Amino acid sequence: MKYVHKCARLHRREGRNGRPGVDGTPHAILFMTTLISATVLVTVAAFLILGSLQAFSTIGLMEMLGGTLWSPTSYGDQAFGLLPLMAGTFLVSLLASLIAIPIGLGCTIYLAEIAHPKVRLVMKPAIELLAGIPSVVYGLFAMLILQRWVAQVFDLPTGYVALNGGVILAIMMIPIMVSLAEDAISAVPKELREASYALGATRWETMRSVILPASMSGIAAAIILSIMRAVGETMAVLMAFNQMPLLTLDPFSGVQTMTATIAIEMGEAAAGGLHHSALFAVGVVLFIITLAMNSIANWIMGRYSEAYG
Amino acid sequence: MSIFSRNARERIYFTMFRLCGGLVVLTLLMIVSYMIAGSLPVLDLSFLTEPPRGANTRGGILTPMIGTIHLMAIVFVFAVPVGVLTSVYLSEYQRKGWTSWFWNMIISNLAGVPSIVYGLLGLALFVGFIGLGRSLLASGLTLGILALPIVISASREAIAAVPRSVREASIALGATKWQTIWHHVLPYALPGILTGVILAMSRAAGETAPILLTGAAFYMSSMPDSLFSQFMALPYHIYAVATQTMAGMNGSPMVYGSALVLLALVIGMNLFAIIVRKRYQERYRW
Numbered sequence: 001m002k003y004v005h006k007c008a009r010l011h012r013r014e015g016r017n018g019r020p021g022v023d024g025t026p027h028a029i030l031f032m033t034t035l036i037s038a039t040v041l042v043t044v045a046a047f048l049i050l051g052s053l054q055a056f057s058t059i060g061l062m063e064m065l066g067g068t069l070w071s072p073t074s075y076g077d078q079a080f081g082l083l084p085l086m087a088g089t090f091l092v093s094l095l096a097s098l099i100a101i102p103i104g105l106g107c108t109i110y111l112a113e114i115a116h117p118k119v120r121l122v123m124k125p126a127i128e129l130l131a132g133i134p135s136v137v138y139g140l141f142a143m144l145i146l147q148r149w150v151a152q153v154f155d156l157p158t159g160y161v162a163l164n165g166g167v168i169l170a171i172m173m174i175p176i177m178v179s180l181a182e183d184a185i186s187a188v189p190k191e192l193r194e195a196s197y198a199l200g201a202t203r204w205e206t207m208r209s210v211i212l213p214a215s216m217s218g219i220a221a222a223i224i225l226s227i228m229r230a231v232g233e234t235m236a237v238l239m240a241f242n243q244m245p246l247l248t249l250d251p252f253s254g255v256q257t258m259t260a261t262i263a264i265e266m267g268e269a270a271a272g273g274l275h276h277s278a279l280f281a282v283g284v285v286l287f288i289i290t291l292a293m294n295s296i297a298n299w300i301m302g303r304y305s306e307a308y309g
Numbered sequence: 310m311s312i313f314s315r316n317a318r319e320r321i322y323f324t325m326f327r328l329c330g331g332l333v334v335l336t337l338l339m340i341v342s343y344m345i346a347g348s349l350p351v352l353d354l355s356f357l358t359e360p361p362r363g364a365n366t367r368g369g370i371l372t373p374m375i376g377t378i379h380l381m382a383i384v385f386v387f388a389v390p391v392g393v394l395t396s397v398y399l400s401e402y403q404r405k406g407w408t409s410w411f412w413n414m415i416i417s418n419l420a421g422v423p424s425i426v427y428g429l430l431g432l433a434l435f436v437g438f439i440g441l442g443r444s445l446l447a448s449g450l451t452l453g454i455l456a457l458p459i460v461i462s463a464s465r466e467a468i469a470a471v472p473r474s475v476r477e478a479s480i481a482l483g484a485t486k487w488q489t490i491w492h493h494v495l496p497y498a499l500p501g502i503l504t505g506v507i508l509a510m511s512r513a514a515g516e517t518a519p520i521l522l523t524g525a526a527f528y529m530s531s532m533p534d535s536l537f538s539q540f541m542a543l544p545y546h547i548y549a550v551a552t553q554t555m556a557g558m559n560g561s562p563m564v565y566g567s568a569l570v571l572l573a574l575v576i577g578m579n580l581f582a583i584i585v586r587k588r589y590q591e592r593y594r595w
Contacts, residue, residue, distance in 0.1 A: 026487035030398035037395040037461065038415070040454055044422065047433040106329025114323055115330065123334065125583050130337045132508070132579040134515025136544045137568050140551055141340050144347075144560040171336055178333070204319035225421070232423025234518040235548060259425045259518070266429075266522050271437065283429040287422060294421040298414075 048287055051280030055080065058274060064281060070245040070256070072265060072275045080278040082285060084245040088162075088255035092237060093230040095166025095251055096173055100230075101223060103170070104177035108219075111178060112185040113207055124182070131175035139239030142168035147240070156252060158242075163251040165240040169230040177226035184218020185211060217300045224297040228290055234259040258282050344572055347565030356566055361528065361546075370567050373546035375532055376445070376525075377514055377574075380542060383449025384456050384513040389506055392460030396502075399461070400468040401490055420458040427455045428522035436523055443524035446536040451519045456509035463505020467498040500589030504582045511578035515571060517544040527553065543571045 056064065059080050067081020111123060146168055147159030154163070188211050196206040212219070242254035243264060262279050269275040313321065351369075359369030403409050431451025441447040471494050479489040495502075525545035533540040550557040550564045557564045 026490075027402060030394055030402060033391050033394035034398040034403075037391050037457060038412075040391075040457065042415070043434060044419065044426070044430045044454070047430050047438070048426065051429065051433045103329045103332060106326045107333045110323075110326040110330035114326055123330070125580075126334060126337060128583065129576055129579050130333070132511060132515075132575055133340070134517070134544055134571055134575055136515070136517045136547050137340070137344070137572055140547060140564065140568050141343065143551060144564075145343055174333055174336075202315050202319045204322050205315070228421055232421075232425070234423065234425040235544075239548065239552065259423060262425050262429065263518055263521055266432070280429060280433070283426050287426050290421050290423060290426075291418055294418050298417060 048280060048284050052277055052284045054277035055281040068247050084247040085256055085258045085261050087247050089231055089257040091162050091249050091255055092165040092169060093227055096169035096230045097227055099170035100173040104174045108178045108181040112182050127175045127178050135233055135235040138168055138172055139236040142236060142240035160241045161252045162241055162255045165237050168236050168240050173226040173230050176229055177222050180222035181219045184215040188214045217303055221297040221301045224293055228293045232290055234263050238263055258286050344565055344569045348562050348569045350562040351566040373541040373543045376540035376542040379445055380449050380452055381510050381514050384453045387453035388456040388460050392457050393464050396461045396464035400465050416458050416461055424516050425518040427451055428519035431519055431523040443539055444537045445533050445540045448520040448523045451523050452513040456513045459509040460505050464502045467501025471497045500585055504586045507578050507582040511575045515544055515575045517548055520545055
C-alpha cells in the first residue's frame, strides 16, 4: 500500500501531461464526504447528550442512576429512577442469553463440524436470513403465538410476561451468534485439527479440547455481540409483554426495558420538558452500555486475530 | 471412567448438537408458516393495490407500502453515495495511523448502536433542530444514518479484497490514483458494495423504532404528498394494527398479511444479496 501511495503522490506533484494536480479534486471530494459521515456519526453522541443535559442537571446523575422508582407522569410526585428500567433490560437479556447460548453454541458446532457440506450450504444462508427478519415480525409472533404457549406451559393467566420476551429475544440472538461463532470456528487452522486426529482423538474430543479452546475468543465475541442485540431490541420486547416499570427479577411478571420506555413514552412527553429529557438520558445510558459491550467484543476479537493472523 | 465409551459419548453429544441445529431451522419455518397461514384469507392482489380503510380494519396495504418505498429511496439517495465515497477515502487515501484506528472504532461502534437510539437522534436533529418536523424526510434521513455504517463496512471489505497487484499495474501504466480507483478498483469491488447496499436497504425497510419517533402515522387517508408530510410505513403499520386495534390484538388476517409482505420484501432482498455475493465469489478468485 505504501508503495502505491508514494507513486500516487509523486504523480500528483508532477501532474499528467503537464497538467498539475490532476488527482486533487477527487481527493478533496472524497475527503469532504468522509467528513460528512464523520460529522453525522459524531452527532449521534452529541445530540443524545445535549438532549439529556436538562434531566441530569435537574434531577442529578446519582439520583437517576440509583433511583428505584420510574413514574414520569404522576403530577407533583414525578420520579425518574433508572434502576427499574435497567433491571427490566437486564432480566429479559439474561433470560434470552440463558436460552440462546446453549442452543446457539450447539447449532454452531453442528453447522461447523457435523453437518454434511450440502446441508451446510443451505443452512448457513438460511440462518443469515433468520438474522435479517425485521424485529416487528418477531414481535408479532411473540405477541400472537408464543405468548399462548408460554401461558400454557407455565400455567399462567397471561403469557405477556418477561419470559415471553426472553424467548423471542433468544430466537433473535441465535442467528447472529451462530453466524459469527461459525466464522471463528472455521478460522481455526486445519493443522490443529489434523494433529489431534493423528493422535487418536475422536471428533468430539478434538472439538472439545482443540477447536473450541482455539476459537474461544471469537465465540466469546459472538456471544457478546448477540447479547448486545437483545439489550438494544425495541419492537419485539414492546410487543412481547406488558410494560410495567417494576424493580423485579421475576420472569413471570411484566417489566419495562429501557428501549421500550423510550418508544412508548416519547409520544406523550412534551418537547423541552423534564420527561422528554429524561428519556434522552435513558438513551445515553443505553448508548454507553452498547458502546462498552462493543468495545469488549472488539478487544477480544483483536486478540484472537493476532493469535491466528 | 465414564460409563459410556468414547464413541458413545461422541454420538450422544452430536445428537444434541443436531437437535439444536434442527431447532433453529424449525423456528424459521414455523415463523414463516404461521405468517402464511394467518394471512391466507386476505392473500390476493387487491391486498397490495388497495389502501387501508375503516381505521386499518379493512382494505389493503398500498399506503404503507408506498411509504416504505419512499423511505428506501431516501436511504438509497443519502446513504449509498456518502457511504461508498467514505469507504473509498478510508481504504484508498487514509494513511495508517491513529486516524484510521479512530475511523475503525467509530464505524464498528455505530453499527452496534440500538435503533431506538438512532430514533432519538433523528427526533433531536432532524425533527427538532433542523426543523423538518415529523416527516418522511426526517425518518428517511434517520434510517439513512442507521444504514451508513453497514454500507461503509461492506464497501471497505469489498475494496480491501481487490488485490494490490491490480492497483500497481494500473499505476505502472501511468494512471492517476483516481483513474486507478475508478477504472480498476471500483468495478471489481462493485458486487461486494452492492451486497452491502442491499442489506442496508433491507435493514432500513424493516426498522420500526426510528420511524416510530420521527414521523410514521397510524392512519392516513392519502399518500404522502411531499417529503415534509407524515406517512404510513409497513413495519409501523404492523405494530400499530397489532397493538392498537381490537382485531389486530386477536390476530386478524390484516396484520398477518402485512407481516408476510414485509417478510417477503426483506427476505427477498437478503436472498438477492446472498446470490450476488456467491456469483461474485465464483467469478473473481484472486
